[in-house]
Amino acid sequence: MPEYETHEYDVLVVGAGGAGLRAAIEASALGAKTALICKSLLGKAHTVMAEGGIAAAMGNVWPEDNWQVHFRDTMRGGKMLNNWRMAQLHAQEAPDRVLELERWGALFDRTKDGRILQRDFGGHRYARLAHVGDRTGLEMIRTLQQHAVHKGIDVFMECTISRLLKDGDRIAGAVGYRRERGEILLFKAKAVVLATGGIGKAWKITSNSWEYTGDGHSLAYWAGADLIDMECVQFHPTGMVWPPSVRGILVTEGVRGDGGTLKNSEGARFMFNYIPEFFKAETADSETEADGWYEDKKNNRRTPDLLPRDEVARAINSEVKAGRGSPHGGVFLDIASRRPAEYIKRRLPSMYHQFMKLADVDITAVPMEVGPTCHYAMGGVRVDADTAASTVPGLFAAGECAGGMHGANRLGGNSLSDLLVFGRRAGMGAAEYALGLGAAPSVDMAQADEAVSDMLGHFEREGEENPYAVQKDLQETMQELVGIIRTQSELEQALVKLGELRERSERTGVEGNRHYNPGWHLAMDLRSLLTVAEAACRAATMRQESRGGHTREDFPGSDPAWGRVNVAVRQGPDGSMQIAKEPLPQMPDDLRKLFEEK
Amino acid sequence: MTEVTMAVYRGDARGGQFVHYTVDAEEGQVVLDVVHTIQAAQANDLAVRWNCKAGKCGSCSAEVNGHPRLMCMTRMNQFQPGELITVAPIKTFPIIKDLVTDVSFNFEVAKEIPAFKPRAPEADGTYRMMQEDIDRGQEFRKCIECFLCQNVCHVIRDHPENKPKFYGPRFFVRLAELEMHPLDTEDRTELIRNAGGIGYCNITKCCTEVCPEDIHITDNAIIPLKERVADKYYDPFRWVFGKLARK
Numbered sequence: 001m002p003e004y005e006t007h008e009y010d011v012l013v014v015g016a017g018g019a020g021l022r023a024a025i026e027a028s029a030l031g032a033k034t035a036l037i038c039k040s041l042l043g044k045a046h047t048v049m050a051e052g053g054i055a056a057a058m059g060n061v062w063p064e065d066n067w068q069v070h071f072r073d074t075m076r077g078g079k080m081l082n083n084w085r086m087a088q089l090h091a092q093e094a095p096d097r098v099l100e101l102e103r104w105g106a107l108f109d110r111t112k113d114g115r116i117l118q119r120d121f122g123g124h125r126y127a128r129l130a131h132v133g134d135r136t137g138l139e140m141i142r143t144l145q146q147h148a149v150h151k152g153i154d155v156f157m158e159c160t161i162s163r164l165l166k167d168g169d170r171i172a173g174a175v176g177y178r179r180e181r182g183e184i185l186l187f188k189a190k191a192v193v194l195a196t197g198g199i200g201k202a203w204k205i206t207s208n209s210w211e212y213t214g215d216g217h218s219l220a221y222w223a224g225a226d227l228i229d230m231e232c233v234q235f236h237p238t239g240m241v242w243p244p245s246v247r248g249i250l251v252t253e254g255v256r257g258d259g260g261t262l263k264n265s266e267g268a269r270f271m272f273n274y275i276p277e278f279f280k281a282e283t284a285d286s287e288t289e290a291d292g293w294y295e296d297k298k299n300n301r302r303t304p305d306l307l308p309r310d311e312v313a314r315a316i317n318s319e320v321k322a323g324r325g326s327p328h329g330g331v332f333l334d335i336a337s338r339r340p341a342e343y344i345k346r347r348l349p350s351m352y353h354q355f356m357k358l359a360d361v362d363i364t365a366v367p368m369e370v371g372p373t374c375h376y377a378m379g380g381v382r383v384d385a386d387t388a389a390s391t392v393p394g395l396f397a398a399g400e401c402a403g404g405m406h407g408a409n410r411l412g413g414n415s416l417s418d419l420l421v422f423g424r425r426a427g428m429g430a431a432e433y434a435l436g437l438g439a440a441p442s443v444d445m446a447q448a449d450e451a452v453s454d455m456l457g458h459f460e461r462e463g464e465e466n467p468y469a470v471q472k473d474l475q476e477t478m479q480e481l482v483g484i485i486r487t488q489s490e491l492e493q494a495l496v497k498l499g500e501l502r503e504r505s506e507r508t509g510v511e512g513n514r515h516y517n518p519g520w521h522l523a524m525d526l527r528s529l530l531t532v533a534e535a536a537c538r539a540a541t542m543r544q545e546s547r548g549g550h551t552r553e554d555f556p557g558s559d560p561a562w563g564r565v566n567v568a569v570r571q572g573p574d575g576s577m578q579i580a581k582e583p584l585p586q587m588p589d590d591l592r593k594l595f596e597e598k
Numbered sequence: 599m600t601e602v603t604m605a606v607y608r609g610d611a612r613g614g615q616f617v618h619y620t621v622d623a624e625e626g627q628v629v630l631d632v633v634h635t636i637q638a639a640q641a642n643d644l645a646v647r648w649n650c651k652a653g654k655c656g657s658c659s660a661e662v663n664g665h666p667r668l669m670c671m672t673r674m675n676q677f678q679p680g681e682l683i684t685v686a687p688i689k690t691f692p693i694i695k696d697l698v699t700d701v702s703f704n705f706e707v708a709k710e711i712p713a714f715k716p717r718a719p720e721a722d723g724t725y726r727m728m729q730e731d732i733d734r735g736q737e738f739r740k741c742i743e744c745f746l747c748q749n750v751c752h753v754i755r756d757h758p759e760n761k762p763k764f765y766g767p768r769f770f771v772r773l774a775e776l777e778m779h780p781l782d783t784e785d786r787t788e789l790i791r792n793a794g795g796i797g798y799c800n801i802t803k804c805c806t807e808v809c810p811e812d813i814h815i816t817d818n819a820i821i822p823l824k825e826r827v828a829d830k831y832y833d834p835f836r837w838v839f840g841k842l843a844r845k
Contacts, residue, residue: 040647040649040657041647041657041701041705042705043743044649044655044656044657045649046649046650048649048650048654048655048742049649049650049652049654049655099723099724102724102725103716103719103725104714105713105714105716105776105779105782107727107732107735107736107739107779109729109736110727110728110729110732113726114725114726114727114728115724115726132736132739133736135654135740137654138654138739138740138742139739142739142741146708146713146714147713147714149708149709149713150709150713157705180694180700209648209649209650209651209655210648210649211649242626243624243625243626243627244624244625244626245624245625245626245627245628245631246626246651246652249651249652250652350653350654353653354652354653357653357671357673358626358628358652358671358673359626466638466642467642468637468638468639468642469638472638510642510643511641511642511643512642512643513643515610515695516645516694516695516696516698517642517643517645518637518642518643518644518645518646519637519642519643520643522642
């Protein structure tokens with residue numbers, strides 16, 4: 001029998017980025033006894049790395065903007081695979097959530113008349129992103145953290161949840177551990193909110209940190225919840241490519257929003273050659289029109305540099321393949337020749353700093369070299385739009401680990417707003433569920449003991465497989481075979497390799513003891529990494545078309561029939577992964593009309 | 599590829615020592631990359647904190663060749679080829695293991711600072727603030743909470759017994775940000791003077807020197823706060839006036 005440090009809560013929020021913090025604040029405000037689990041220290045979650053801004057149709061810069069336009073942009077950016085209701089709530093509520101941050105102390109950049117300034121971003125018709133230079137995520141997480149600290153929420157830093165516990169078909173709690181000394185934690189909880197972020201650490205070139213191992217996706221899957229759209233993975237078009245040690249680190253889309261343009265080795269602005277039919281009517285077809293758009297949106301159409309991310313990433317990929325790439329295998333992103341140095345330093349201070357310090361490149365003088373980097377999982381836990389409830393009673397999900405909101409491709413800026421809108425809704429949903437529940441569910445200690453024996457089992461095998469080596473091989477497999485461009489034979493190969501990696505992961509041994517041990521931690525993370533990798537791979541095999549963040553070389557076009565279904569992933573009764581096509585929720589006619597205009 | 603030798607502190611509260619590791623380093627690497635290479639190949643249980651690897655999260659603070667730095671922003675090419683590089687945990691906070699320290703002091707201080715308390719909004723429910731009125735506040739809010747300023751502040755680095763009565767530079771930055779926020783209505787001067795212990799700071803600017811965000815901690819945050827405290831509590835005219843007014 002393992003020793004447990006036991007706690008009891010109404011609502012347990014797993015993950016302390018924007019969504020988790022916002023959920024915890026809401027649940028606690030509604031009177032639920034709330035705990036917040038941070039995989040790292042508080043305030044270090046992935047949200048802190050977000051750069052460009054929070055998309056919200058406040059109309060501060062372009063009064064023509066409103067929620068309907070934002071909703072339409074979001075759905076079109078997602079190639080209409082989005083859960084329409086989530087996209088609607090998101091567009092309607094994002095402005096209130098931004099203003100709420102201001103009431104809680106955030107200092108956004110200002111317009112001349114003292115309101116919140118908004119910047120241009122890919123796929124958004126109007127300048128819509130509330131921002132603070134290029135460190136908006138830091139502003140957001142700090143504001144939420146400083147607000148939460150006075151709200152009576154119990155914060156568990158450097159703790160990781162390994163398994164959810166159930167009482168019959170509903171949630172009863174969770175098991176995890178404290179990193180510092182390796183103590184085992186048992187949470188009895190009426191409701192659990194998953195807000196664990198993404199899955200990018202399954203790929204080699206990624207903008208994601210060590211935390212992004214698909215924990216929430218996997219916890220939900222093992223607990224019997226549905227995942228959707230797992231094939232849709234966003235490769236951000238602009239990551240750093242040189243030097244090798246920084247490959248993948250994000251270069252904000254704000255560079256293009258503020259006037260930067262993509263060029264190939266011949267100096268050509270190649271994005272004009274990659275405007276898809278779907279976006280032709282709203283995209284500039286000459287450099288003059290594109291450059292005029294920044295100042296005059298009425299008489300010019302948007303620059304193709306700001307097409308949605310999936311389009312730009314594929315274009316860069318094609319230019320490099322065609323031999324028109326930069327010396328280190330990317331393309332050029334030039335703001336130096338287009339905007340004054342002072343403007344660049346003021347608008348993009350952390351990009352300036354990052355390139356100067358890490359690559360010896362002065363972005364006010366020469367172009368940057370950039371290329372695609374694995375950035376965001378559109379797929380995640382299937383949730384009810386209004387309450388963020390998953391298909392398992394008592395289990396909720398918000399932010400990147402929830403699916404549906406972004407469809408096949410997320411627009412830049414829509415992530416931070418998603419965290420706030422659905423973080424709040426998940427907190428509400430979980431608190432209402434927990435407070436409405438009669439008796440607390442009972443915890444089955446056999447389930448907890450089994451989870452703990454899996455966690456501690458790694459110490460009983462000595463050095464057979466190095467967890468770091470298994471992770472590296474997994475990242476290379478996913479990069480090579482389940483990357484931006486996929487094909488049947490490679491996906492099949494990937495599945496075989498994932499099977500081998502799973503066997504190796506079961507033989508990983510751990511050096512040392514339970515005291516702050518990253519090797520042990522990684523050995524446990526491999527389980528969730530392999531689960532989300534398999535889900536992405538199997539879903540990608542099933543969707544025989546190209547759409548958003550899922551491109552098939554063998555099925556290059558979009559197929560309207562596939563546009564009407566999600567690919568759902570769930571665990572079968574025998575423990576194997578099951579994949580199914582399931583119809584999208586139907587959009588009501590009044591919203592459908594928004595797509596008839598050009 | 600070049601061979602580098604790094605001496606990394608291995609140990610915990612009971613003691614420890616520098617262990618030498620030799621690994622191949624790639625072009626453009628930073629200290630954190632080399633630590634990760636060591637961890638993956640030679641010491642799976644080597645404890646180190648990190649998240650963003652781009653100077654944005656403030657997790658990987660350490661003392662590199664004795665200098666407090668973010669490991670992710672310290673390039674290997676700034677060292678001489680063949681030079682032994684030492685990496686130790688930051689000294690001001692108790693060690694947990696290897697390069698990881700217990701920084702909970704900072705999270706406890708954060709709880710003591712009264713929350714932002716805004717004035718009433720405009721008639722339309724929103725606020726107006728001019729950019730020039732928030733430039734200074736935005737400078738303070740660049741803070742990534744790496745706690746390097748706390749680490750080098752000799753008030754607590756050399757005198758841990760001062761910790762219960764001194765918030766440290768990070769929190770003077772936070773307090774200055776709140777005090778200078780155009781919307782805030784709370785007065786924290788008494789807290790800054792008393793519980794915060796700003797009088798202990800004798801403006802040696804060590805904090806400013808190590809700030810990876812180039813926040814002018816001493817000049818822009820601490821000195822103005824000291825002035826506010828002096829104005830309120832030590833201005834002889836105000837003091838006399840205050841006494842008379844109370845009578």
